[in-house]
Amino acid sequence: MAEVKLLKTWSSHFALRVVWALKLKGVQFDSIEEDLSNKSPLLLQHNPVYKKIPVLVHNGRAISESLVILEYIDETWKQYPLLPDDPYERARARFWAKFSDDKVFPSIWGVFIKQGKEQEEAFAQVFENFSFLEEELKGKKFFGGEKIGYADLALGWIAERVFELEEIGVKVIEKEKFPLVSAWMQEFLKVPVIKESLPPHEKLVTKMRGIREKYLGAAHPK
Amino acid sequence: MADEVVLLDFWPSMFGMRVRIALAEKGVKYEYKEEDLKNKSPLLLQMNPVHKKIPVLIHNGRPVCESSIIVQYIDEVWKDKAPLLPSDPYQRAQARFWVDFIDKKMYDASTKTWTTKGEEQEAAKKEFFEALKTLEGQLGDKPFFGGDNFGYLDLSLIPFYYTYETFGKSSVEAECPKFKAWVKRCLQRETIAKALPDEKKVLEHASGMRKNLVLE
Numbered sequence: 001m002a003e004v005k006l007l008k009t010w011s012s013h014f015a016l017r018v019v020w021a022l023k024l025k026g027v028q029f030d031s032i033e034e035d036l037s038n039k040s041p042l043l044l045q046h047n048p049v050y051k052k053i054p055v056l057v058h059n060g061r062a063i064s065e066s067l068v069i070l071e072y073i074d075e076t077w078k079q080y081p082l083l084p085d086d087p088y089e090r091a092r093a094r095f096w097a098k099f100s101d102d103k104v105f106p107s108i109w110g111v112f113i114k115q116g117k118e119q120e121e122a123f124a125q126v127f128e129n130f131s132f133l134e135e136e137l138k139g140k141k142f143f144g145g146e147k148i149g150y151a152d153l154a155l156g157w158i159a160e161r162v163f164e165l166e167e168i169g170v171k172v173i174e175k176e177k178f179p180l181v182s183a184w185m186q187e188f189l190k191v192p193v194i195k196e197s198l199p200p201h202e203k204l205v206t207k208m209r210g211i212r213e214k215y216l217g218a219a220h221p222k
Numbered sequence: 223m224a225d226e227v228v229l230l231d232f233w234p235s236m237f238g239m240r241v242r243i244a245l246a247e248k249g250v251k252y253e254y255k256e257e258d259l260k261n262k263s264p265l266l267l268q269m270n271p272v273h274k275k276i277p278v279l280i281h282n283g284r285p286v287c288e289s290s291i292i293v294q295y296i297d298e299v300w301k302d303k304a305p306l307l308p309s310d311p312y313q314r315a316q317a318r319f320w321v322d323f324i325d326k327k328m329y330d331a332s333t334k335t336w337t338t339k340g341e342e343q344e345a346a347k348k349e350f351f352e353a354l355k356t357l358e359g360q361l362g363d364k365p366f367f368g369g370d371n372f373g374y375l376d377l378s379l380i381p382f383y384y385t386y387e388t389f390g391k392s393s394v395e396a397e398c399p400k401f402k403a404w405v406k407r408c409l410q411r412e413t414i415a416k417a418l419p420d421e422k423k424v425l426e427h428a429s430g431m432r433k434n435l436v437l438e
Binding site: 049058061063064065067068069071072075076087088090091094095098099103132 | 271272281284286287288291292294295298299311312314315318319322323356
């Protein structure tokens with residue numbers, strides 16, 4: 001029995017970060033798929049505060065919140081370090097990871113659930129956030145430098161979701177306007193561990209299309 | 223070369239207080255620069271172009287932003303004194319989880335208790351105190367959240383004691399006795415006494431805020 005268990009869902013990009021981290025470090029783990037409409041006693045026991053996934057269970061002890069889990073993984077398994085050694089560079093990596101969750105995700109969610117003029121207005125925020133990312137990537141292949149690291153794993157959902165978003169008619173990024181971010185997305189998805197762990201594309205497109213339609217329907221009931 | 227440490231801050235900011243406490247715990251000498259948030263300095267805009275917010279720690283010319291990130295940075299740079307985070311990875315994860323909980327669950331509720339009234343304020347108070355009760359469960363019978371020693375989670379939470387003192391005294395004293403005892407213990411520390419503004423000043427500031435929002 002593996003001493004590392006990961007409670008997750010197939011589509012959660014937060015859980016995917018943890019999968020990527022464990023695989024980069026070559027850590028064996030058991031995946032436990034959760035049905036969020038019918039949460040398991042295990043999930044409720046291990047994350048009583050939020051009752052959410054991902055939850056990492058290591059030797060019976062649970063850790064929740066994907067970025068907290070990533071730091072735990074980095075401190076427990078030393079191979080393939082995710083965070084740099086230098087405190088200033090570590091602070092920078094943490095800053096961009098937080099930026100991903102505090103700013104980028106809500107802004108892309110904003111354009112995902114809207115259309116027309118409302119969506120146009122929401123795009124301004126996405127544009128601004130991408131400008132900051134573009135600036136940060138100057139002179140770098142990845143946010144982590146030559147290799148992917150903590151910040152890349154935190155921001156990686158963007159690379160992963162952009163194609164599904166485009167397929168359902170939400171184009172969030174133009175290559176000409178953000179050449180560095182676009183190049184980063186391509187390079188990130190080429191990394192073997194990343195590439196082999198992506199959720200099934202068609203299934204994800206269908207799911208995302210359904211969510212978008214639900215929100216648009218709710219905003220403009222017929 | 224001597225370390226040059228500058229803190230861009232706003233005196234009633236709970237996030238700024240965390241950084242002040244951390245610097246005091248480590249005995250770091252620094253220059254405090256008060257920001258007028260209605261008229262942000264060119265230095266702040268240059269050092270934190272993404273969020274344009276305080277606190278910002280500028281160490282030898284390089285900025286570090288976001289209070290939780292700044293405190294961890296301080297702990298890693300000045301590592302020979304007063305460790306703020308535990309050394310065990312699982313305990314560190316717990317500390318980070320609960321600081322994140324404070325930021326997600328308590329900050330907005332706390333702000334709303336100061337800036338709203340009536341039903342909205344009552345709902346915010348309820349949310350704030352529910353989160354506090356959850357945290358109190360984590361404290362248990364330990365003197366500090368960090369165990370025997372004051373640490374990262376303690377310093378991240380103590381700035382909220384103003385909200386607790388102002389809005390909770392009567393209803394909460396009975397319900398969160400451990401928290402009350404913990405607050406007293408923290409306020410007895412010299413580092414905290416130096417870093418936290420006078421309670422009366424904070425209340426005056428909040429009063430002024432409420433008047434501006436036409437709440438009283």
